[in-house]
Amino acid sequence: MRKSLGATLALGLAGLQFLAILLVVFSSYLSSEQALMRHARDLLRDVGVNTIEHSRGFLKPAQGAAELAAQLAQNSVIASDDTPMLERLLFQQLKIAPQFAGLYFGREDGSFVYVMRSPDGPGEFRTKIISFPDGKRRTEFIWRSDDFAVVERREDPADRFDPRSRPWYLGAKERRATVWTDPYIFFSSQQPGITLSAPVLRPDGNLRGAVGVDIEISMISEFLARLNIGQHGRALIINRNGDVIAHPDASLIKARNADGTLRFADIREIGDPIARAAFGPLELAGAIPVQTETPGRFDYQGASYVSTIMPVISDTLPWTIAVYAPEGDFTGALKRNRTLNIWLAALVAGLTRLLGLALADAIHRPVRAFAVRTALISQGELDPDAPLPKTYKELERANAALVQQIALRRKTEHEYGQTFEMSSRGMAQIAPDSGRFIRVNARICQITGYSAAELAGMRLRELVHPEDPTFVGAFFTTDGGDFAVNREMRCVRKDGSTIWITLNEILVRDEQGKPLHAVLTMDDITHSKRAEAQIVQLNRDISHLARGNTMGQMAAGLAHELNQPLTAIAQNADTALLILDQLAIDEPELRDILTEIEGQSLRAGEIIRALRGFISKDEGAATAFDLADLVRQTLHLIQAEAAEARVVVQTELAGDLPPIRGNRVQIAQVLVNLLRNAIEALAPAPGCAPDPSAERRVILSARREGAQVRIAVEDNGPGVAPGISLFAQFETSKPGGMGLGLSICRSILAANGGALWHEAVPPRGARFVFTLPLCQAAADAGA
Structure with a gap:
């Protein structure tokens, strides 16, 4: 433990002074203890008597004014139902009696007129009127100025106050005489108080109200609160039921019930722990109130206290005055008994203090000058070559070594700071214990988008992309050896964008191997990563293009080779029909087959x-044709495949379909492709027998929508597998598929002025929908 030279000197001198005073004062303190106790009890008694007289003096004029107001309760004004006149009378009584907080009159039917002071409201006085016009409850608040003028009116439909349930009303009703209530917390003002109430009787003796x-x-x-009872003494007033109704700290006397209403705190629960220790056990034992003045003495947290409990003020006000104070607060009598000793002690203390301060200053002055000079040199405010102050030789040698080290350290810090x-x-520098940024330069702020102040409260792992594995903090548990990180990773900027960075990190340790901080360098490589991604995508596009060209060449060759056998088949069929005509053979079925x-x-x-024209980018001739006729021919082509797969193909064609415009052969190719896809989706797996009970259904529907026709091919198969890009080239879910059918269909429809898309059919199935334009005449007629 390092000690300050100045503090050591000061403590030594203060100790000498304390011993000198202690030797002089201690002898008189013992002889003055009895006088101190007598003085303390006399002071507490005086406080109790003073409090009793003040309470009586405060309540006596208020009692007289309250009894006068109670007598007015029997006059014809209050006994009548004239609420405005009653309000004005209560208002006048409240103005002439400053002790009153409020006057009010409650009737047996629950109606209520209350006039109170309102220092925090829009007016100086507030009136609360509860009435029952037409049998409906109405609560109105009226704020008035000092001349009874209305400042503001307001209704409160949520108010449920009932005067008949309050203690003042119940007491007057039960006793049929003027009564004082026990102190309680007022409902409206939330302030402690008491109420004087009187009944108002009808001529027949029944109760009209109170x-x-x-x-x-x-x-x-x-x-x-204004009483001075020593330095820490307090006086309080306890009601006969144990409630504390007055205390220097008025906030301590309020407590809250379970229903949210306020009440007085009991002496055993008040927030004054010393009062609880002094009078709580007496109240628990039933010893409060007392018949005569009762002094006491108790200990609290190692300190001794004296207390006094006075008898109740009167039968009307059964209040007990309780006073307590620490024994150490009463030093008046003690000072009179040891005045001579104190003057002697003060003289000795003064002399020793002056001598000690002079000696301490002489010893400490060179040391203080050396400390100030060292601090100025460390802060850069003084040249190390400045002349030394007059000091001790040992400090001069220490100063030379210290100045040299300070100069070297400042040079190194300056060079490192510029580089950083x-x-x-x-x-950046990162703390080894928490992983937070200690220091960052401007470039890292540009990369991350955060300011230096924002990065000061963050960790590096908070910048790492959530999908990248975190490694930050691994060196914090490293006991020794080198630690270094060199890797590429993704980082999330402040604006939410993702960038690629290269991260290099090393751990710096002190001489004992303890981690001091990590030094981190960061570079933004987002542009190079994007360039690499573009090169990879370009290679894929080139590969797809090559496969597309190859498929086009193969399709052109097949189309050319298939034309000749198809021509031969047509000629042979035509020749067979000619032979049937020449031989006059009557075989209708054979004729139908050949046809x-x-x-x-x-x-x-x-x-x-049409396929050759499509491959050669020849879209073919677009003509108007009947869609229903094309659908019938298309169904005839795929009927064999549907029967083999046990699939039922249904058509739902609107009856008013007009002609559409497009390349008829190309549209037929789209319909055949979509119907075959639906049939293949419903067909059983190879090698598996079809389930005869399973329903396999394909619905081909068409209807008009504006200037277009909407055609849909829907099946109740398993639907499209997740993750499949339906219209992407070379992507397929079929074992032998090439991934070109849907892509070609979409291109064909786009060339014919339509569009193709997929719709899911819950709970299972798929629906492919495409549109085709109407011919111009049909579109104009529809418009």
């Missing part, structure tokens, strides 16, 4: 020619 006068007793607490702040890379062969071969040729 008039009450509120008298705030908070002024008694203010009087107790002017670096083109982001740099169908000829028609389908010609249709296949048309599809091949």
